[in-house]
Amino acid sequence: MQLVINTPGTFITQKDQCLRLKQKDRALDISPLKVESILISNQAMISTQAVVLALEHNIDIIFMDTYGDPVGRIWFSRMGSTALVRRRQLEAMDNQLGLQLVVDMVARKLDNQLHFLKKLMHARPGRESHFIAPLRAIEKVRDSLPFNNMELESARNRLMGLEGTAGKSYFQCLSGLLPQKYQFKGRSRRPAQDPFNACLNYCYGMLYGLVEKACILSGLDPYIGFLHTDNYNKKSLVFDLIEPFRIFADQVTVYLFTGKKMKDEFFTADQHAVSLNQAGKPVVVEAMNRHLDETVRYRRRNVKRRFIIQHEAHRLANLLLADSGAKRPDWLAIREF
Template sequence: MQLVINTYGSYLHRDKGCFELKTKEKKTKISTKKVDSILITTGASISTDAIKLALDNNIEIQFLDKYGNSLGKVWHPKLGSTTYIRRRQLEIAESEEGTELVKEFLLKKVDNSIAHLEELGSRRSDDKQKYIKGYIKKMKLLRSKIAKVDGDIDIVRNRLMGYEGNVGKNYFGVLSYLLPDRYTFSGRSYRPAEDEFNCLLNYSYGVLYSKIEKATIIAGLDPYVGILHTDGYNKKSFVFDVIEPYRHHIDRVVMKLFGKKEVNKSHFDKIHGGLTLNDEGKKLLIGNLNQYFDGRIRYDGREIRIDDTIQSDLHKVANRLIEG
């Protein structure tokens, strides 16, 4: 699970071989075996002994701002990586081989998005199913266009991103349609979000981003060497490439929260230009994200945690580069 510390005045320290989290109300001991990563927001603190305990157990520590954006990370310096993998990543970043890799990411994203909509539609009225199927048809047409793209990535980048953007517009249009009227939205909004749905989505994508970055580095890949998303100073472009097929996990959790009527206005605070998720909202969201990613599914012929599928896929990408 991800251990999220977002209560003002919280203090995480080491107690023998375990973590101990202190708040004003209580003390909680947590085994290192139960923690994959630690997320700390403003107003909390951590001891150096707790940091060492995390590093000794290969547990990433990430510091977040109030929007869920990463401010910085601490992790073990011996995470696996090879110069050859990164050299190969640089080689394909400007080639047709790179185009094929990002096409696979995008096609998988479209397939997962369509599967999500089909699952949502299966529990709706005939009229709503018809509405959803109309948008799925548009998404499948865009998928076929993505599949036909070929050529060096510099030549086809804008076309691929255009197709991806149109897929997103159709997909989020359906999600908004399925929400209760008071929570519908007109499109994606960021920093800050203009509505409750995007507020939950943005914070959750920040959590997912940290999972992808960690898996990328452990697999020996360079998070800064992007293919579809171009390089920029201090910009982890490859993480943006890789994250696309996994966004549906976040979308499923957030839609389920609205579907179960667990979200309400009290989970958000108004700020200039939009909304931010407050402590109660974060508690609700993180609890559900942890439960979801700890769930087990049948994947590549074996039963593993949903969280572990990301690492498995990134190791496959690294092996592909080595073998290529």
């Protein structure tokens, strides 16, 4: 499981080979065998003994800011890193393979958006007109992929522009499905300008941590991406690889609001931002973890969603290592709908 610490004043230590969480006069012991990662999202303390115990059990520790974005992490030294994989990443940045990989990721993201909107449409008989224009806009973008014989930098810029166009239609459609008071004008990131985006950003933050861990375990360098190649000191590959998995967070957030699970008291707002507060974070974390831990069909097996991210990162590494001219290994077999 993913252990999320979001209560200020929590102290994490080690007791009898267990992780002990202390909050005032309360204490909870958790076996490290049950924990995959620890997310610390608020003012908390962790002892060196707890850090060592976590690292001995291959548990990475992630520190998150107010908006749910990872700002740092402690991970174990036994990574799957190899120099060859990273050299192939650098080579792919400037050749057609890198472009094809990022087209694959964006195409899967668009397919997920289309299938999700169609699922929502079928669940709302009589409201088909609300979905027609957004579906057509996203399908138009999807049909324009892949790019052929286009200079790499031009292709990247065009791809990001098309992705933004599709995203605008997608989120406008989702907004119209929410209770009126939670409808929003568009995507807002850091900071969020409305409750929906505050919740979505927090779920994306949880995904970023999983994607970065998957990269590290697969020997991939999180800082060498194919689409977001110019972000100095940014985890460009994490920004790329998260795209086909954003649907996990999208579904959780939409169903929290359409299912009327979110309340006004879950958010703190000021003149410049809206954020989840201590009452809202546990609701979102529980829903996101429940979705990630749900078992789905993946490559003819039953696999938890959170492990699909790791499997696909390994496939990306194998794809980069494949000999030039050889048949490309299959990847991004994500079937949510």
